[in-house]
Amino acid sequence: MMLGKRLWMAIGGSVELTVIGPGVESFINRALEQGIRPWMIYGGQTKVMMHVDLADARKLRPVARASRVKIRFGKRIGLPFFIGRALRRKAFLAGFCVFVLLIALASTLVWQVDVVGLKNLSPQSVLQAAKELGIDRGSWKGKLSNADELQTALLDKLPELAWAGIRVHGMKVTIEAVEKVPPVKTIPLAAQNIVAAKRGTVVSLFVTHGSAQIERGTVVEPGQVLISGTMQDGKQVAAEGEIKASVWYVSHVEIPLIAVRKTLTGPRLRRDYVLFGNAPVQVTGYSAIPYKQYETRSIDQELQIRGWMVPVRVRTVYYMEYFDQKVQLTSQEAEGRAMELTKADVEHHVEKGGQLTSQTVLQMKAEHGKLYATVKSDVVEDIGRSEPITP
């Protein structure tokens, strides 16, 4: 109540009052009866200072007369007086008007131009184009009223754009731009032949440019022309196409018949860390790792508190004991491994997109604790290689 009252006083205005005479007390009591609420009453026996509401001030004269005291008004406090004083000062008033005018003027100008939605085009080029159309920092907003026309004009200036939108938010202009998807560029090719890169049997051919020199089932040698860039009428084009051929690879592999396997023994040790950024701080598991051979597995967890991501992670590391177990491979297991090894070997040589169709063991021999195998792998792959035609 107090604050509300004080605030009201400040807005409504109040007057400092000096009451002189022996009837000060009766003056206060009579004032209270009249509904006047003085505050901050201080002073001496016959001269008392107090504050009253501006609205109550003119009711005080009759009260003072009845109590036989003299009243004198002092300082006047509050917004009404402040405004009154301010209005009397010409320079202040002029300054205030200029200020209001400036703010009003400033708010009709564009203060910031933003470009959003660009992918490849630089914002500067869009800003430059906008500037030529009169959308720039400091330009008058009134000019932006017909946004449709400006958008069309902007599109004319920037053919790279598929769409442009101009929005005005207060003193900020946002240009939204959507770029056209650039057309796929075709590279003009020089005249060329497609020749075989590897020896193989043609399985399928798909010619887009040029004339095929082979057919399905042809066994081709490396360097042999598969698609010719020279047409029958002597015109030369860039031959293009896909020639898939069955190519075989022979791999020699050796597999040790005794394999060493890591086998976990069971015991493990746990250590917990708290990560601040990238700095781990160990929390648990200070004992030394008692294992001769061990494997570590580390699990990181993000810490979340009520869905808020905390820049602290928790890392748990397990140290697991293992020993090397020697295992005698059966011949089937050894063969399986040989095939796997072959596959990995062949994949090194095959072009991308090649497909392993079959694997055949040509020879297998167990000797000195190892399995020696020769495996033939058939792969269907694109064997075409472009070669420029030299006149």
Place this chain on the structure above:
Amino acid sequence: MSDWKQRARELAAHMLEVPQDATMDVPRVILIGGSHLLVENHRAIVEFSGTKVRLSLTKGELVVEGDQLVVKTILPDEISIEGKIALVRYIDESR
């Protein structure tokens, strides 16, 4: 207020165990530290100076003495005084 009314009120307050100040015109004085004094149910201000304030009550008077006494706010039945309060004396004239 007539005598029988006053007595009836006193009796009611007593029987219902309500604090007396809630039903009757008795003053309620709150002194906070030695600097704030709040009096409810006063009747009028009898004397005011920087060193002494006298308030009339329904029955009797309340005298406040001190230094640099200021009436912060005054309402017909409520007054708050601030300053260096040295003495608060209650004078019941009916006794």
